[in-house]
Amino acid sequence: MQGEKKRELGRIEGGSPPGDPFSDGSDATGFTGTVDVTHGTFRESLPAGNMTVGEVRRRFRDRLDIHPEAVAILAGVRVGDDTRVRAGQLLMFVRQGGEKGGLLQGAA
């Protein structure tokens, strides 16, 4: 149960699995792990570990319909396109803007 919670924690928080801290993140086959990438209703686990946010944005722009003005949120923190994404992290592309609620009193 504790192990499951830790795995879930890694997935939510974006922590990478324990391993060699000097590794470049790839295994013997060059696979660098999956990253959960979301935009709107799109949510996919993609082999994007060790890519930069900008590379993910360009590579999956059409596939996830990523809006050009969408900002990148990595593990709940706004990041730039140069940030490198680690395996197990959650990368959200969002378009923060507008507000909820009525603009006028009584608008419901």
Next chain:
Amino acid sequence: MAARAGKRRSKRTVPVVTLEGEEARVQLLEGVKGSVPLVDLVDGLHPQTPDSVGAVLPDGVKCLWPATSGGFIAVHQTPPSVFLLRWIAEDSPAPYGVEARYRDVRVALPYVIVLALFEGVWGRVPQLSSRNECFFSNQPLDVAGIDTELCYPALLNCSRFPTEPGRPLSWICTQNLDPERFAGRPSLPASLRDGLHALLQHLLESAFNLSSEHHELSSWYTESVAAGIDPRIASLEKWEKATHDDPLFVLDVPWLSSGRSLGAVAARMAAGNVDAPEPRPVRSRSRFRTSTEVARVILNAQGRQES
């Protein structure tokens, strides 16, 4: 003459099915008779098999629930995640509107369950309505299915109304959601994808403010804090700190229970926000109870063929 005789013979070789009132009767050539309630016949003709009517469902859609109006409810689940939300600032000069000021807050949320009502207008593709609701759950819908207990979401702009029939339980304020973003799509898949995308973006990516506290009874964030359900969400600052310490804490918070399962909430929405006696998807039973209703279908179909 031979043709007439043949016609008479063919009449005698086929069973006769009669629909009258709420009953369906059959009479075989051998004199065998039988009858069942019409709803049982209709259910037998239209068994409850899953059918997305050709639509490829967007990620996160867990089920579609038929609404009696001819539309449907799309049930969407967002897994537990850490979000960067825009939240009304403590020192905002206005509670909502153009004067309001916001700040970023980094908070974990549990499973976010959205029930999006797509209304069917006769002859048109169903499109997103303004009657959509949001809930929290501490477990994924896959575990208990439609029996999953839904909790009220501790979010601003998810509105609490007076408890009475016809009122939503946890309405997502979509006053500022531009219908142009999803209206008039040519196909069901496009309407579902664009409507749901717009709704989820509006829910989680537009700013949260105190509009519900002014226009409706309250928001479920204010209600949750007032009820003192958990010290870790007693304020946004505490929620942010708890998120930093352990983002999974949200799966242990005793969110305010709606007292209803997913099935009961969906059935309630499908019936126009009236608690339904049976929290199960209602298909043919609600539409074809009498021979008059079946006759209407036959005559409408005949009309389409003749026109």
